[in-house]
Amino acid sequence: MSESISVTPERALAPKRAPDQPPGRRRRTPHVNIHRRREARAAYVFLAPWFIGLFVITVGPILASLYLSFTDYSLLEEAKWVGLGNYTEMFFEDDRFITSLKVTTIYVVVSVPLQLAFALGLALALDRGLRGLSFYRSVYYLPSLLGGSVAIAILWRKIFGTDGLVNGLLSVFGIQGPGWVSDPDTALGTLILLHVWTFGAPMVIFLAGLRQIPQSYYEAAAVDGATKLRQFRSITLPLLTPIIFFNLVLEVIKSFQSFTQSFIVSGGSGGPVDSTLFYTLYLYLKGFKSYEMGYAAAMAWVLLLLIAGLTGVNFLASKYWVFYGDTK
Amino acid sequence: MPRGSRLLKHLLLIAFGLVMLYPLLWMISSSLKPEELIFREPGLWPSEVTLDNYGDGWTALKHSFGYYLWNSAVITGLSVLANLVACSLAAYAFARLNFPLKKLWFTIMLGSIMLPHHVTVVPQYIVFAELDWINTIWPLVVPKFLATDAFFIFLMVQFIRTLPRELDEAAAIDGAGYWRVFLQVILPLCMPALATTGIFTFIWTWNDFFSQNLYLTNSDNLTVAVALRQFLDSSGESSWGPMFAMSIVSLGPIFGFFLAGQKYLIRGVATTGLK
Numbered sequence: 001m002s003e004s005i006s007v008t009p010e011r012a013l014a015p016k017r018a019p020d021q022p023p024g025r026r027r028r029t030p031h032v033n034i035h036r037r038r039e040a041r042a043a044y045v046f047l048a049p050w051f052i053g054l055f056v057i058t059v060g061p062i063l064a065s066l067y068l069s070f071t072d073y074s075l076l077e078e079a080k081w082v083g084l085g086n087y088t089e090m091f092f093e094d095d096r097f098i099t100s101l102k103v104t105t106i107y108v109v110v111s112v113p114l115q116l117a118f119a120l121g122l123a124l125a126l127d128r129g130l131r132g133l134s135f136y137r138s139v140y141y142l143p144s145l146l147g148g149s150v151a152i153a154i155l156w157r158k159i160f161g162t163d164g165l166v167n168g169l170l171s172v173f174g175i176q177g178p179g180w181v182s183d184p185d186t187a188l189g190t191l192i193l194l195h196v197w198t199f200g201a202p203m204v205i206f207l208a209g210l211r212q213i214p215q216s217y218y219e220a221a222a223v224d225g226a227t228k229l230r231q232f233r234s235i236t237l238p239l240l241t242p243i244i245f246f247n248l249v250l251e252v253i254k255s256f257q258s259f260t261q262s263f264i265v266s267g268g269s270g271g272p273v274d275s276t277l278f279y280t281l282y283l284y285l286k287g288f289k290s291y292e293m294g295y296a297a298a299m300a301w302v303l304l305l306l307i308a309g310l311t312g313v314n315f316l317a318s319k320y321w322v323f324y325g326d327t328k
Numbered sequence: 329m330p331r332g333s334r335l336l337k338h339l340l341l342i343a344f345g346l347v348m349l350y351p352l353l354w355m356i357s358s359s360l361k362p363e364e365l366i367f368r369e370p371g372l373w374p375s376e377v378t379l380d381n382y383g384d385g386w387t388a389l390k391h392s393f394g395y396y397l398w399n400s401a402v403i404t405g406l407s408v409l410a411n412l413v414a415c416s417l418a419a420y421a422f423a424r425l426n427f428p429l430k431k432l433w434f435t436i437m438l439g440s441i442m443l444p445h446h447v448t449v450v451p452q453y454i455v456f457a458e459l460d461w462i463n464t465i466w467p468l469v470v471p472k473f474l475a476t477d478a479f480f481i482f483l484m485v486q487f488i489r490t491l492p493r494e495l496d497e498a499a500a501i502d503g504a505g506y507w508r509v510f511l512q513v514i515l516p517l518c519m520p521a522l523a524t525t526g527i528f529t530f531i532w533t534w535n536d537f538f539s540q541n542l543y544l545t546n547s548d549n550l551t552v553a554v555a556l557r558q559f560l561d562s563s564g565e566s567s568w569g570p571m572f573a574m575s576i577v578s579l580g581p582i583f584g585f586f587l588a589g590q591k592y593l594i595r596g597v598a599t600t601g602l603k
Binding site for chain 2: 046050053054061131139140145146150152155168169172257264283288299307
């Protein structure tokens, strides 16, 4: 991850500046007007691909999927209006839907805090003039880049298989381990572990955040006799809360949409016994395997509202624990 | 820190790194072992080295693996190009030009970063099916030419804002229009942001499974990700050696880009560290 990416969290959370305004905007002489119109026209040319994409690839389909969510539609037949039918079915009749919601919630609630704890811990261990910092950072970061791939999901399935690596290591100690991915009690755990394994990306963001804290704060605290632990609690942690918050919002949104890992590890079924049936996997099965596209669209809208709601809650709660001090 | 505890810290960090990388190293070592030894030896050092797994894996599916690598490379290459062009155009407008409703459009652009892909995928699929684009690369590439990866617009806007405006103004006084300023002043200075965009687009597209699995179903145009999945399905719980071998082949390009980008990262850190 390059430096420009690691600066974004702090920037993203800083209060928004008004967009740059040219000086002398209020004096509307004809000359200035012509100039401004030329500039606006140029801007719209530069933005043309984005505008087309926004309306054709994003906004249009969002509205279309809202409409579809009130219908039964299967690609082959005309869409049939069913009102709120898909939504009531989801919450009152479809046990698998409720299961997928549960599985995903457990996954997010367990794996995100664990992942961030590892990220923060390692970032603290690597901070400030440690020799070989860039080497360690690369090593810990690598799994984040690979973790989303099919290859790693295949590897995971084998590591935690009945005769896989983990059980091979356990048998050295004479322990006969279960088939981790084929046992409904442990299958989700292996996916959580896979997510925690990719803590490198938030770690890099934490490292960039730590670098923003002026060294002089620590020097002053040390002069006043503050212990390392006290320095961490009173300086590092409060000043890092905006970054923790940024990582939290990002990881919750991302992990709610996890797909590939559960698809590959469970062989596309969400099994065993739906124990790894992620929300998006169920959406995929509904929409593109049994072609209940209206139902899938309704699920997508519920997902959108859920993620928006979770992000909203995160922002509201942040008032109580995120510290926007004057660090500059 | 005293010398002893510093040494201990390094030992712990190295040990932890080894634990982190152990699965990967084990996969590499397993891909070099004969099939029957993979599960008997949890250790890393193969007692018997063979390249058979690579040969078997390469030809295990309908086409050779090189064919699927090429398919992935085409989609990935076009995606990188698309994101570089479309996102830098939009970013220049947002960062430097004034136009009506700029604030509103910018907010919408930021909002679209957070949007779950699934909320648009069903109608998109229907439209692409109408256009007869299923089993072509267009559903995977065309949206990128329309700057739908808004994250990279944001990244480049942030970067362009740090460039001194005097450069644009000086060029404008010399008679350069918006396009010349963009092409000859802004873009050359944006190289770090462009490199970040390129590397990340590469890795994300190469790794992408959801869209490729959705749109590419014909056995003649599978990408590496989808081919690996087919391999897994067709061989079930056997032939793990060849599957590991091809998994490693599929991760190779990502690893390469990681190493290339790493150099870049260190330079970036070094320059900011000098401040």
